[in-house]
Amino acid sequence: MNARTRHMVTGALALSLALPLAACGSEQPKAQGDNSSIGLLLPDKAPRYDTFDRRIMAAKIASRCLECKLEYRNALGEEDTQRRQFEEMVRDGIRVIVLDAVDAKAAGPWVDAAAKKGVKVVAYDRLAEGAISAYVSYDNEKIGKLQAEGLVTALGARAATARVVMLNGSPADPSAVAFKKGAHAVLDRKVGRVVYEKDVAGWSIPLARKKFATALNTLGPTGFDAVYAANDGMAGAAADALETAGVRDVPIGGQDAELAALQRLVKGVQSFTVYKEVRPEAQTAGEIAVDLLQGKSITSQAPATVDSKSRSHIPAKLFNAQLVTRKNLADTVIRDGAVRPDLICTAELAADCKELGIG
Known part of the structure; x- marks a missing residue:
């Protein structure tokens, strides 16, 4: 991924x-x-x-x-x-x-x-x-650009001065290298700066969790404004760490349209994912x-x-892939039959799903 x-x-x-x-x-x-x-x-x-x-x-x-x-x-x-x-x-x-x-x-x-x-x-x-x-x-370089554009959109007016943490995929995977290249092509022009960046060997979620913990400890909870994660597993690791630290309103983007990521979109915890x-x-x-x-x-x-x-x-x-956000969830993965609404809409998310018209 x-x-x-x-x-x-x-x-x-x-x-x-x-x-x-x-x-x-x-x-x-x-x-x-x-x-x-x-x-x-x-x-x-x-x-x-x-x-x-x-x-x-x-x-x-x-x-x-x-x-x-x-x-x-x-x-x-x-x-x-x-x-x-x-x-x-x-x-x-x-x-x-x-x-x-x-x-x-x-x-x-x-x-x-x-x-x-x-x-x-x-x-x-x-x-x-x-x-x-x-x-x-x-087209993996395009996917990296798509992810970065999604992060810029999520940041809104803050983008020009935003500090971004990047968790990239495995350096042994050419797809991950392409994601990274595409993401930098956008982020290097449209955000303030990347303040912490690490590749995650083997796409290991435990390793991603450790690397993000290092970023959080080094930069502090107010030392960054957004998180680029190469896939949803790493986005989830970052989201969990931020929740534990009590940090909110930090845009996080991932990739793969995993069920857990779609649920995070509904909750407003994750800003976007990429649907392939x-x-x-x-x-x-x-x-x-x-x-x-x-x-x-x-x-x-x-x-x-x-x-x-x-x-x-x-x-x-x-x-070509497609960016999925909270707003277009119903018109992308649900419309295409990639995931059933009842799998996303647990009891905890029932009110949010009703608001989005997917309950």
């Missing part, structure tokens, strides 16, 4: 949408060298991955290719585990692998070695290094994987190009 930022759409989506498990066709036994299989390697157990990405992608693949199977593995946040999973898929004869890398740089040598054996790799959600055949994600629809991203990755497996052109599915540090002109599909 995905934002890749990545740690992106989680609890809100995980509790509200459903796809038939029967459509997945995943994790079935296959014969050695079975070229009808497509591999999917996801990085961790964020709720969105098993509930949405895997299932949506599997359903799309099944609709395009009846004989195809989706072989799914999750690295549980461990780069070495993902490397082993990737290499096992290559040894088993899987010809197309959709990879959401734990560590984008570390994945480069595996991808290159696989490419020499004719294996096509689709970078998913975050751009891995190496001979990637296609990339499907969101999982469905079009996962479906497009599935479409591209099938086309690559069948030797078809992917130009219509990946009309743009991106560059990584090791490869230029990678075919890509980059989706």
